[in-house]
Amino acid sequence: MAKLNLNQLSKSFGPVEVLKPMDLEITDGEFAVFVGPSGCGKSTLLRTIAGLEESSGGDILIDGARVNDTDSSERGLSMVFQNYALYPHMTIFENMAFGLRIAKTPKDEVTRRVNKAAAILKIEHMLDRYPKTLSGGQRQRVAIGRSIVRDPKIFLFDEPLSNLDAELRVQMRIEIARLHETLGATMIYVTHDQVEAMTLADKIVVLKDGRIEQVGSPLDLYNAPANRFVAGFIGSPGMNFLDGTVEGAGNGQCCVALACGGHVALPLRDAPAVGAPVTIGVRPEHVSLGGAADEGVAATVLLTEQLGDETHVHLSVKGSEGAIVAQVRGQVKLRSGTGVTMMIAPEGCHLFDETGLARRDPAAAQPEIAAAS
Amino acid sequence: MKTRSVKDRSVALLAWVFMAGVTFLFLYPFWWMIVSSFRSQEAMLLEPTRLLPESFNTRAYGDIQTLGGVKLWLYTFNSVFITVAATLIAVGVTALGAYALYRKPDLPGFRFIQFGFLMTMMYPAMLLVIPVYLVVFQLGLLGTYAGIILFLSLMPILFLMLVQFFRSIPKELIESAKMDGASEMQIFRKIVLPISKPILATVFLIGFLLNWKQWLPILVIATSPDQYTLPVALLSMNTELGIDFQATMALAAITTVPIIVLFLFTQRRVIGGFVAGAVKG
Amino acid sequence: MQTDTAVPIPFLAALRPARWRHAGSNIWRNRIFYILIAPFAALTLVMGVWPIVLGIIVSFTDSYTALTPEPTYVWFQNYIDIFSDDLFLSSLWRTLLFTVLSVVLNVTTALALALILSSRSLKLAAPICGLALFLPVVTPEAATFIVWKWMFSIDFGAVNAFLEDMGLPDFAGTTKPLQAFFTLVFVEWWHHVGFYTIIFLTNLKLLDPTLDEAARMDGARTMQRVWNVWIPQLRPAIAINSIYAVIQFLKTFAVVVIMTNGGPNYATNFLSFYAYSKFNLADYGQALAMATVLFAIVIGLAVVVYRYNEKADYR
Numbered sequence: 001m002a003k004l005n006l007n008q009l010s011k012s013f014g015p016v017e018v019l020k021p022m023d024l025e026i027t028d029g030e031f032a033v034f035v036g037p038s039g040c041g042k043s044t045l046l047r048t049i050a051g052l053e054e055s056s057g058g059d060i061l062i063d064g065a066r067v068n069d070t071d072s073s074e075r076g077l078s079m080v081f082q083n084y085a086l087y088p089h090m091t092i093f094e095n096m097a098f099g100l101r102i103a104k105t106p107k108d109e110v111t112r113r114v115n116k117a118a119a120i121l122k123i124e125h126m127l128d129r130y131p132k133t134l135s136g137g138q139r140q141r142v143a144i145g146r147s148i149v150r151d152p153k154i155f156l157f158d159e160p161l162s163n164l165d166a167e168l169r170v171q172m173r174i175e176i177a178r179l180h181e182t183l184g185a186t187m188i189y190v191t192h193d194q195v196e197a198m199t200l201a202d203k204i205v206v207l208k209d210g211r212i213e214q215v216g217s218p219l220d221l222y223n224a225p226a227n228r229f230v231a232g233f234i235g236s237p238g239m240n241f242l243d244g245t246v247e248g249a250g251n252g253q254c255c256v257a258l259a260c261g262g263h264v265a266l267p268l269r270d271a272p273a274v275g276a277p278v279t280i281g282v283r284p285e286h287v288s289l290g291g292a293a294d295e296g297v298a299a300t301v302l303l304t305e306q307l308g309d310e311t312h313v314h315l316s317v318k319g320s321e322g323a324i325v326a327q328v329r330g331q332v333k334l335r336s337g338t339g340v341t342m343m344i345a346p347e348g349c350h351l352f353d354e355t356g357l358a359r360r361d362p363a364a365a366q367p368e369i370a371a372a373s
Numbered sequence: 374m375k376t377r378s379v380k381d382r383s384v385a386l387l388a389w390v391f392m393a394g395v396t397f398l399f400l401y402p403f404w405w406m407i408v409s410s411f412r413s414q415e416a417m418l419l420e421p422t423r424l425l426p427e428s429f430n431t432r433a434y435g436d437i438q439t440l441g442g443v444k445l446w447l448y449t450f451n452s453v454f455i456t457v458a459a460t461l462i463a464v465g466v467t468a469l470g471a472y473a474l475y476r477k478p479d480l481p482g483f484r485f486i487q488f489g490f491l492m493t494m495m496y497p498a499m500l501l502v503i504p505v506y507l508v509v510f511q512l513g514l515l516g517t518y519a520g521i522i523l524f525l526s527l528m529p530i531l532f533l534m535l536v537q538f539f540r541s542i543p544k545e546l547i548e549s550a551k552m553d554g555a556s557e558m559q560i561f562r563k564i565v566l567p568i569s570k571p572i573l574a575t576v577f578l579i580g581f582l583l584n585w586k587q588w589l590p591i592l593v594i595a596t597s598p599d600q601y602t603l604p605v606a607l608l609s610m611n612t613e614l615g616i617d618f619q620a621t622m623a624l625a626a627i628t629t630v631p632i633i634v635l636f637l638f639t640q641r642r643v644i645g646g647f648v649a650g651a652v653k654g
Numbered sequence: 655m656q657t658d659t660a661v662p663i664p665f666l667a668a669l670r671p672a673r674w675r676h677a678g679s680n681i682w683r684n685r686i687f688y689i690l691i692a693p694f695a696a697l698t699l700v701m702g703v704w705p706i707v708l709g710i711i712v713s714f715t716d717s718y719t720a721l722t723p724e725p726t727y728v729w730f731q732n733y734i735d736i737f738s739d740d741l742f743l744s745s746l747w748r749t750l751l752f753t754v755l756s757v758v759l760n761v762t763t764a765l766a767l768a769l770i771l772s773s774r775s776l777k778l779a780a781p782i783c784g785l786a787l788f789l790p791v792v793t794p795e796a797a798t799f800i801v802w803k804w805m806f807s808i809d810f811g812a813v814n815a816f817l818e819d820m821g822l823p824d825f826a827g828t829t830k831p832l833q834a835f836f837t838l839v840f841v842e843w844w845h846h847v848g849f850y851t852i853i854f855l856t857n858l859k860l861l862d863p864t865l866d867e868a869a870r871m872d873g874a875r876t877m878q879r880v881w882n883v884w885i886p887q888l889r890p891a892i893a894i895n896s897i898y899a900v901i902q903f904l905k906t907f908a909v910v911v912i913m914t915n916g917g918p919n920y921a922t923n924f925l926s927f928y929a930y931s932k933f934n935l936a937d938y939g940q941a942l943a944m945a946t947v948l949f950a951i952v953i954g955l956a957v958v959v960y961r962y963n964e965k966a967d968y969r
Contacts, residue, residue, distance in 0.1 A: 395787070422812045582792045
């Protein structure tokens with residue numbers, strides 16, 4: 001167990017700066033998830049922490065000690081890979097014991113620790129088998145077991161569930177969460193799947209183009225995204241974006257005229273200047289249908305997705321290329337082409353300025369939205 | 374549907390007949406060689422294409438027990454010794470080198486070695502023998518087993534096959550071992566070497582077949598028939614003692630048949646290895 | 655990048671300059687790799703780089719002094735000599751003609767053989783036939799070429815016996831110039847075509863079956879599928895095989911030494927054989943000038959291929 005600090009850490013491949021100088025702190029026992037679209041640098045960041053890639057600048061501190069020049073074999077970390085990376089010529093037992101044997105751990109100690117880890121993961125009965133006889137889920141369990149056995153300072157996971165099918169993925173996700181609770185160890189987990197990030201993390205680190213976009217707890221990111229990218233990336237179905245112009249501000253209110261017609265007045269003291277182009281972001285659960293025509297926005301139904309307990313209605317509105325999604329409770333049947341009025345809850349709105357940064361009053365926004373949803 | 378199946382069947386028949394012809398074309402020379410080695414020259418003149426010998430005339434096998442003043446067993450020993458030694462060295466040296474080049478192509482000096490090897494690969498192999506003769510001469514190794522074996526240990530195709538194999542090892546396997554605390558030496562000994570065993574066997578087999586065939590470098594570096602291998606002895610019969618047809622066929626059979634047998638037992642491995650070296654090299 | 659369409663040439667990448675930053679500590683940290691590569695490096699240097707460099711140097715010296723401690727440098731005289739030698743020029747053209755003919759013959763027939771071998775109607779016979787085709791690739795050429803030499807002999811060769819049985823005129827084999835040339839084309843084909851066939855066969859097995867199924871659903875007939883679905887997908891394999899074949903046949907040597915000795919009347923005097931016969935006359939300067947010319951042709955081809963591959967990679 002350990003804490004990790006990054007100070008102005010950067011990484012370049014030749015002229016390409018894949019990680020821009022970044023700071024980050026992951027505290028002891030924390031479950032941190034690096035998330036972002038492919039190519040955002042999340043895996044490179046993990047591999048740099050692991051020592052599998054050399055850093056180009058800045059410091060990596062594990063429990064305060066700089067490890068940039070320490071070989072990955074000596075950093076005391078463990079890693080679970082997407083493709084399991086089990087040694088094909090060794091039995092499961094030997095796979096799990098490999099690290100300890102390299103470290104010249106006494107024999108009975110090796111056996112004890114492997115058996116303990118196997119018991120935690122319920123793989124005791126397959127210790128004598130070879131990796132090729134195991135299913136994907138079992139292999140990943142062994143790979144995790146191999147990590148546990150070594151009792152690393154920090155567990156690293158590089159998209160460990162991506163090769164599994166949907167059902168198994170959910171199951172393993174729960175097991176990893178439970179494992180974190182049992183071991184209380186520091187874990188860093190890389191994924192491109194924001195659902196995994198939301199469900200597992202104590203702390204999510206959103207990356208894009210080699211830059212940290214935002215760091216925070218899952219609900220922080222959901223409720224108060226720092227910018228348009230994070231707002232769009234976290235949450236499913238994703239946030240809707242509507243273009244508009246500031247038409248008035250004052251009294252802690254900001255009034256925005258939407259390009260699709262209609263107006264939104266949201267509580268915001270630090271409003272952009274009147275006339276400034278802005279984007280309003282609103283999650284599907286804050287979009288509703290019905291209401292008086294002069295209060296809402298005229299929209300046309302494109303299609304409806306029936307999920308049983310709720311319905312996602314995809315709407316097209318004037319001046320917006322993409323569809324706007326409304327999440328409606330219960331089973332709503334609407335034929336495509338039907339004209340409806342779309343209502344936007346002002347307290348659920350996020351305002352992004354021209355540069356994509358969120359404008360919000362400190363502290364005020366969160367409880368309100370929590371109440372509204 | 375019925376006409377279709379009739380047509381299909383006739384196409385299949387055509388393919389069968391054609392491929393039977395092709396198979397015959399490729400196997401017949403070997404058969405002819407073996408049969409001829411048991412037939413007297415006179416019988417051959419009368420009926421060159423007999424499929425079975427009239428009688429097993431083993432005169433030729435007796436006659437070639439001594440060739441050019443050297444015993445047949447010495448040629449055979451030379452063949453086995455030179456082939457095995459050169460192939461063992463080739464596999465060992467090339468595997469280590471290919472692994473180092475695969476893992477760290479950018480280390481100072483490594484590019485130069487790879488470049489040098491590439492040049493060697495492109496130099497017409499037969500003509501490389503000419504300057505190699507000069508080098509072996511300068512090293513004072515003319516007429517020695519060492520000179521012959523050293524040159525035959527340089528086997529580009531093995532390098533291609535091995536590099537191809539190393540590239541196919543998931544890099545996570547090595548990284549995983551690193552994370553487990555293994556040093557580079559331990560990674561090589563405990564991970565890479567064990568999983569390379571099958572490919573090393575394949576590469577040895579192919580190296581063996583290819584070195585068994587060699588003749589020009591041996592002919593050039595050797596200074597007396599004492600160092601000749603079977604193919605070189607066979608060629609010297611072709612030029613100097615070339616009149617005895619039956620004996621030539623007997624020696625050709627001795628040179629070839631063991632290889633055919635070896636190949637038949639290991640064909641999957643050999644063909645797979647050749648293809649791996651060629652397709653993706 | 656993963657699905658390498660490569661040839662032995664990608665190592666041309668080796669030409670790119672290495673980075674020498676922090677060289678000292680880098681070397682020490684990676685000393686194990688230097689230990690691993692040392693024997694390989696030594697072998698490559700002694701049996702590869704040194705002979706090649708020496709060969710180029712000797713090609714600039716007077717043959718009589720080439721092996722002495724202080725050779726006389728005649729610079730390009732050997733090259734001038736060989737390029738004003740009609741025998742060399744004709745052997746150069748002959749080699750190129752032979753190469754082009756052989757490449758076309760081998761690649762087309764190998765492709766056809768592979769297509770037939772991969773057809774389902776052959777069933778169990780296919781692997782046997784494949785083995786037969788591959789046998790000449792692994793058996794000692796010294797033996798097989800000698801056997802073919804006798805097979806073509808007028809007196810007791812099997813070839814003419816067959817021709818007679820079928821009522822056809824005799825084939826002169828290696829005794830007449832034109833016939834000798836084509837005899838070598840045939841024997842070299844027999845020796846190598848199995849290799850190319852197996853490569854095509856492997857590539858055929860790797861083809862995307864859904865494309866063929868889609869074409870089948872669209873009602874395409876067998877020949878249409880071969881032309882429009884299979885062969886386009888095999889294009890990289892055809893390219894690779896052609897390149898291999900070019901390099902292979904440019905270097906044609908053993909078959910000449912064993913079957914014809916360059917004759918009759920120089921009809922099979924190919925480049926590498928001519929260089930070798932100069933070497934046998936101790937004319938090291940000219941022999942190595944010829945070797946260097948052939949080497950230059952091969953490198954030129956390799957560079958072209960490498961460029962083409964690099965482009966193809968980014969398509």
